[in-house]
Amino acid sequence: MESLAAFFDMGGYGVYIWPGYVLTAVVLVGMLVASIRFLRSNEARLQALQAENGEPSGEA
Amino acid sequence: MKRKHKRLTFVVIAWGFLALATALVLFAFEEGIVFFYSPTELTEKKPPAEQRLRVGGLVEEGSVEKSGTIVSFRVTDLNNSVPVTYEGILPDLFREGQGVVAEGRLVGGVFVAAEVLAKHDENYMPPEVAEALKKSGQWQGGSP
Amino acid sequence: MIQKFASPARFMRLSQVLLPWMAGLTVAFAAVGLYLGLVVAPADYQQGESVRIMYIHVPAAWMALFCYAAMAIAAAVGLIWKHPLADLAAKSTAPVGAAFTFLALFTGAMWGKPMWGTWWVWDARLTSMLVLFFLYLGYIALVNAFDNPARGIKASSILVLVGFVNVPIIKFSVEWWNTLHQPASVLKIGGPSIHSSMLWPLLLMALAFTAYYLWVLLLRLRGEIIANKVRVLRLRRVHGQA
Numbered sequence: 001m002e003s004l005a006a007f008f009d010m011g012g013y014g015v016y017i018w019p020g021y022v023l024t025a026v027v028l029v030g031m032l033v034a035s036i037r038f039l040r041s042n043e044a045r046l047q048a049l050q051a052e053n054g055e056p057s058g059e060a
Numbered sequence: 061m062k063r064k065h066k067r068l069t070f071v072v073i074a075w076g077f078l079a080l081a082t083a084l085v086l087f088a089f090e091e092g093i094v095f096f097y098s099p100t101e102l103t104e105k106k107p108p109a110e111q112r113l114r115v116g117g118l119v120e121e122g123s124v125e126k127s128g129t130i131v132s133f134r135v136t137d138l139n140n141s142v143p144v145t146y147e148g149i150l151p152d153l154f155r156e157g158q159g160v161v162a163e164g165r166l167v168g169g170v171f172v173a174a175e176v177l178a179k180h181d182e183n184y185m186p187p188e189v190a191e192a193l194k195k196s197g198q199w200q201g202g203s204p
Numbered sequence: 205m206i207q208k209f210a211s212p213a214r215f216m217r218l219s220q221v222l223l224p225w226m227a228g229l230t231v232a233f234a235a236v237g238l239y240l241g242l243v244v245a246p247a248d249y250q251q252g253e254s255v256r257i258m259y260i261h262v263p264a265a266w267m268a269l270f271c272y273a274a275m276a277i278a279a280a281v282g283l284i285w286k287h288p289l290a291d292l293a294a295k296s297t298a299p300v301g302a303a304f305t306f307l308a309l310f311t312g313a314m315w316g317k318p319m320w321g322t323w324w325v326w327d328a329r330l331t332s333m334l335v336l337f338f339l340y341l342g343y344i345a346l347v348n349a350f351d352n353p354a355r356g357i358k359a360s361s362i363l364v365l366v367g368f369v370n371v372p373i374i375k376f377s378v379e380w381w382n383t384l385h386q387p388a389s390v391l392k393i394g395g396p397s398i399h400s401s402m403l404w405p406l407l408l409m410a411l412a413f414t415a416y417y418l419w420v421l422l423l424r425l426r427g428e429i430i431a432n433k434v435r436v437l438r439l440r441r442v443h444g445q446a
Binding site: 007012014016017019020023024027031035036039042043045053 | 242243247252253254256257260261264299300303306307310311314315317318416419420423424426427430431433434437438441
């Protein structure tokens with residue numbers, strides 16, 4: 001337990017280190033999720049259009 | 061010439077002029093871009109007492125004196141040095157032999173700092189390696 | 205040659221294969237890099253444990269410049285050779301580059317406060333990096349500002365090329381002028397001045413960020429290509445019915 005506390009304390013610099021790591025994770029995961037959603041919504045739009053037109057709904 | 065060759069030539073030439081113009085502007089404004097002056101530049105410059113500026117260099121070994129909350133030390137570039145006084149909290153990296161940048165005014169030959177910042181170099185290593193290098197005399201780095 | 209190599213149809217097939225690889229590489233590099241950086245790597249002889257911010261700050265700053273260079277090349281290819289995939293690659297890179305620039309600035313502030321004694325200074329390195337962030341934001345605003353996507357791409361491509369003068373300024377700012385920011389530790393003449401126990405996590409995190417960029421780039425490019433297809437189909441239908 002004590003070593004875990006020391007790990008998070010980082011010699012007193014934890015208050016600067018951890019916000020840096022956490023915000024990096026939040027921004028990068030957020031960007032990834034937004035990109036996947038952007039792709040999925042466009043795929044859905046294309047499939048809907050192709051279905052209406054009676055075209056085969058293949059990739060690209 | 062084909063159209064794409066025309067476009068290529070245009071982009072290359074236009075970018076060349078842009079780079080040249082930028083270089084000239086930066087050269088002209090060098091005074092404004094420089095973050096601090098060295099003690100040598102400061103002694104040559106002799107700025108008026110009301111002008112706020114920054115001086116940067118190394119904290120001279122053995123020059124740090126603390127009396128109450130007031131710290132005085134000398135900033136050196138190994139040719140010239142300037143005495144500095146400062147009242148306030150020093151950054152963690154403030155040490156003798158380490159880089160420092162002080163902002164304030166030069167009053168009667170003494171630099172009265174309103175803010176003191178630490179500047180570190182580009183060397184990164186574990187403490188044991190720094191110790192070993194110093195022992196073998198291969199390197200004269202700042203003290204840990 | 206470029207036209208044949210990078211046709212959208214071929215890209216869709218190739219990217220489908222590459223996507224899981226990029227995802228896997230990102231996770232693997234980040235896992236090893238974080239373990240080495242946060243657990244194994246020693247504290248610095250001067251900066252102590254605070255040096256661990258370096259393992260995200262430096263790769264993020266490298267990626268900020270790398271993404272901008274990639275965007276400038278893509279914009280030039282798009283402008284000169286009129287390649288649609290290059291235009292879309294520039295557009296898809298911009299948000300990733302902006303994110304990395306923001307993270308470099310933020311983690312830099314988190315490192316500067318304990319070490320330098322300040323969150324921010326207006327020295328040449330920090331200021332030119334802030335300019336880079338605004339260039340990214342300007343590009344993103346401009347590329348979406350036109351009703352006609354082709355005009356948006358053209359105007360914003362010119363902005364990217366003009367802004368490219370900032371890239372060598374950022375890189376060499378620490379050598380050309382006095383700055384509070386340190387000079388380069390890794391990409392410098394005479395080899396890195398950073399101990400291998402700290403260099404490894406740094407390089408692994410840089411690889412993780414590079415794989416992440418390619419992963420997101422492929423996702424966004426696929427999205428843009430499909431969005432273009434949707435636009436064409438809708439136009440065709442409007443004209444067919446008219």
